[in-house]
Amino acid sequence: MTSFDYPSSARRTIRLEAEAVSALDGRIGEGFSRACELIMECSGRVIVTGIGKSGHIGKKIAATLASTGTPAFFVHPAEASHGDLGMIAKNDLVLAISYSGSSKEVITLLPLLKRAGIKIISMTANPQSTLGEVAEVNLDISVEHEACPLDLAPTSSTTATLVMGDALAIALLEARGFTAEDFAFSHPGGALGRKLLLRLGDVMHTGSDIPHVSPDTPLLDALMVMSEKGFGMTTVMSNAHELLGIFTDGDLRRSIDRGIDVRSAKVGDLMNTTPKMLRDNTLAAEALAVMEEAKINVLLVHNEQKQLVGVVKINDLLRAGII
Structure with a gap:
């Protein structure tokens, strides 16, 4: 040949x-x-x-x-x-x-x-x-x-x-x-469309799905709420339903490293008072970048009035096809 x-x-x-x-x-x-x-x-x-x-x-x-x-x-x-x-x-x-x-x-x-x-x-x-x-x-x-x-x-x-x-x-x-958003409206079913159109409000967990405790809640009880909801965290709310902070699995590990007695501690003494939060109209792709940079798996979502309205896990964004 x-x-x-x-x-x-x-x-x-x-x-x-x-x-x-x-x-x-x-x-x-x-x-x-x-x-x-x-x-x-x-x-x-x-x-x-x-x-x-x-x-x-x-x-x-x-x-x-x-x-x-x-x-x-x-x-x-x-x-x-x-x-x-x-x-x-x-x-x-x-x-x-x-x-x-x-x-x-x-x-x-x-x-x-x-x-x-x-x-x-x-x-x-x-x-x-x-x-x-x-x-x-x-x-x-x-x-x-x-x-x-x-x-x-x-x-x-x-x-x-x-x-x-x-x-x-x-x-x-x-x-x-x-614009890129105009392009996305012509491609709503593709990966690009999802990246350019999907917002946190479309994928967040709301209402009773959001774990919450009061600052006086014993840490062990707070851990039970965290386990039940499955977010690896709980929000800490005032009696007036205002967000005071967040307590996460990471906060628990850091508390144990510091020798805190988890049997007597109150969650309000250990919570993070400056959690990462984004507006509900934030693009999901932008939120994913924020979470990856901050090395966090859960993000709180607020509305225009700065009120807590939802929680998003990084897995929610992955399931939505953002990457």
Whole structure:
């Protein structure tokens, strides 16, 4: 069996596709700005369409636009000719992708789109093509060579198209002032969404689940409350239900090291009067960082009025998928 130099082939592909992407930089100018302005002015959605490999890339571009603040979805041009054209409204904008600019399925839609007054942005390698001429603006995705040694299979060209789509989406993201929280609302089911959306108020234990004793409670009785609730600590509250402090497993160990008689001690004499507390609207991811830095496993949660409203264990945050 003849040995083949797979690494050299791979490096050639990477080099050619990198060159194709680098060439895009010189084409970002007034046309690109006009495309962005058309999308920003659009009161509807961006409808991305394309056939074959351009269609596959178009689906990804539509998904990226939608998740970064630009309402968008993909419509297959062949299906559009058989009813799906009804998915496109007059206040929408069409981003049509065809490397040649003459894909039959895409070209068939153009007269109907123009008649409806729908603006078109094209991505082609040929601005003088049918698609390029009809569009309000064309984004040049031409490449000198495909990575395919036969110069046939769409490789460098699809990479360039994808990068042009990303450039468009990110320029629009920045222009809109799109934030990390906005992004999270588009990704509520993912780990990123949980990190950016989940707050302590969503995961904390409340009400009767919160262990509490009075400062006059004998230490042994306080330990029974701690064991029953399973937080490794108890809050210490006044008769007026004001938080006075916290007593933890760590405080118990430190008290024993100091020779305190646990049979006669009162919990109020041993409690920590400055426990770590965070507001209930604090991001859970931020709380996790605070707990890790302070090397604590339990955090008290207060509301806007500084009242104790909950307790969070580090395991609660881990179960919520914060990391």
